[in-house]
Amino acid sequence: MSPIAKHSTARSGRTLRLSALGGGSVLGSLALAGTAYAGSPTNIFAPAGTPARSIFSLSMLVLSVTLVIFLIVAGLLLYAIIRYRRRPGDSDQEPAQIYGSNQIELAWTVIPILIVIMLFLSTTRVILGTEHIPKPGNALDVTVIGHQFWWEYRYPKFGVVTANELHVPVSDPANMTPTYLNMTSADTDHSFWVPRLAGKMDLIPNRINVMWIDPQQPGLYLGQCAQYCGVQHAKMLLRVYADSPADFAKWIEHQKQPANEDFTGNPAAAEGKQVFMHNACINCHTISGTVATGRFGPDLTHFASRDTLASGAVPNTPENLRKWIDDPGTIKPGAMMPSMHLNQHDLDLITAYLITLH
């Protein structure tokens, strides 16, 4: 763990102890969330990349400052309410009328200004450190296109197109290989949010927004669309796979291959391909090396290599797949893919074909 992270963790522990005094206050609950629920796969207080980590450090500073302000002001309020309450037996006389004091007004204007300047400068440093740093030469570029309600990923340098499951190489802090996401939208606004890697960045039509991520441990990082984009905003889930450099190279090599055409010993798949190619499927989906070149829906060239379908909605099993093709609305009501009203036989065949697309 880097020195910055250690420092921040220590601070978070202190925040927790202090907040116990605050007793059930929001600020206390905030700090609790950071520690008690580190198990959540989408906890913003469990950063796993540089942008998320610098946000985490800043957030601990802001939380500490606001917590101290809370304790002081709330403490004074509580004291005043108890100390100056009317007690039985108090005389009916009004208390001394005090109309104000310029010195006191000045004090409680200047002190907050100083706090604001301190917070502003710390914040600016993180903004510049995230948004205004040179892009390393070995950065990987990925084009991210938001769709209702799925994600398209294009790797221009490798000629690879995939959907919903983003693979990026792990970045070694000593020799960073960040992934730059160049993001836009094909339809409505979306927002890319994988809390453990970075903050949000919106995907807006007619506009290219850039953000970068550098996961430092291999693994799966979850997130989801964070800008309301239509009916199925809720099931527009994000999955980022951070692969070791060797695994990533292997994955890219595999994705570059055209779709599987070897159906030996699997006549159902061969027949399924014919059904697929003779239906409207090809208007929306691409399977490289075939007549299917549609771009409205996800690229299916290596569909079977993905763990989930429908943008992370369900595991990619033959049963789920068959259910999805039969009527996508049963898994994801409001999804753009229509039910094709295929008969049971054709459903089996198409499922048999698609699961061969490794």
Added chain:
Amino acid sequence: MSPATRVMEAVDETQAIKRPAFEVIYDWVTTVDHKKIGIMYIASALLFLVIGGVEAILMRIQLAIPNNHFVSPEVFNQLFTMHGTTMIFFMAMPILFGFGNYLVPLMIGARDMAFPRLNAFSFWVSFFGGLLLYFSYVGGSGLYAAGSAPDVGWFAYAPLTAKVFSPGHSTDYWTLAVLLSGIGSIGTAVNTVTTILCMRCRGMKLTKMPLLPWLYLVMSSMVFIAVSPLTAAQIMLMLDRYLGSHFFDTQAGGSAVLWMHYFWIFGHPEVYILVLPAFAFMNEIIPVFSRKAIFGYPAMVAASVGIGFISLGVWAHHMFAVGMGPAGNTFFVFSTMVISVPTGIKIFNWLATIWGGRIIFSIPMMFSIGFLFQFLIAGLTGIMLSAAPFDWQLTGSYFVVAHFHYVIVGAIIFAIFAAFYYWYPKATGRMLNERLGKWHFWLFVLGFHLTFDFMHIPGLLGMPRRIYTYEPGRGWEIWNILVSIGAIVQAIAVIIFAWNLVWSYFKGKVAGQDPWDAWTLEWATPSPPPVYNFACDPMVNSRRPLWDLKHPEDPDADYE
């Protein structure tokens, strides 16, 4: 007619119940009396509060457990759109305008608003806007089929509102309803500003005006500047949808970000438009129940005006994640953080007002104390959100939802409840029941904290807003069930409050002219006040004319 018979007439008005129903309705529908219009504003807002509240409860039932199928995603999207639109445009704005309408002329010693008929027009146009919004359930169709309500979110980001993504009429109902509400708001704002500037009673220089009219002056001035862009944007959206213009139509090269700017240059000042009247209530209630003059009157005025100006330059803090770049982000971080300075001044002055006082824990004061703590917390989570990188994590998550509900419910609604208990005796002549008031207060505090304290946490754990369901295993389940339970507790508290309003109207203790031993002019006239407010034009020498009357040996005028 002699003055004496006029007074008799005024007394007769309290016997209104005995008149035929038609006559009473006709009287209310055609009235231009600022007090009746104020009450109608408040009554219509309470109606929409109930509707918006039911929508909130339905959403909380849906979200209480993961993978719930209580409502479909289509219905859920309508619920949050209607909840937000209703609560902001047809509940919060009207109820605050209602209190302003009722109180401002009374507190400045005027007999009515400057433009009584404009006043009636503004109320009715806003109210019909609300009815139009709900008519969409019958007449509109949105992203789907006929008979559906608006479902594009209360800030209706482009291009979701474009014809291609929202082909039916529900978005048009939304646009027109908001447009009408805006016209009503601007009308009432014109009226309020004119009334305050031109119709103050003798002796009431601006520096001797109570803080409530001051804050309504600032708030109404902000309405001109903030609501106009929103109204313009609604017209542009209609042009896009029906006449083929391309302001926000991204499919034809329009700009989605342009809509965001238009909306938030309304949307953020709007928060202050709502919170300034809440401050106004606090400025009247806290001193009376602390038995002390407000501390630092000039600083309070300056801070309010300062908030008014600064709040016009903070809007893009809603847009830190749209890719404005470091220069834009940094500017809006600074302006947003700076606004905490005048806001802090207000909290400190209230604290200093309480300090050394003799606090009476009546129901209005209990709600005010709730306001102080909750507004403090809302302000501090606001500072967290103003730090742009932290906001990149928090924006669009349940943390933001919790934050702004802390402002709107924890601060503004608490202040409104305080105002109800404080001024209900003036408007009806009867006190609200204290026992029911205590039940209302404690249940509402409990429900509020259950809901909105815990709502911050799923946001920190990655839960975005506006999702109709979620998978188990993200660490969100326990918080969501607590939030939902809290929502139901709040609903019970509001039912008790509604019952109190009705019960006390008939059976409450008779209030008399000045039940709180207060200091401003509205307490110098009978409860309820006659149509003409004051039998003779009042004249004041200080900010607390009734203090001067009650303490002739030590009048405020000596110190101001």
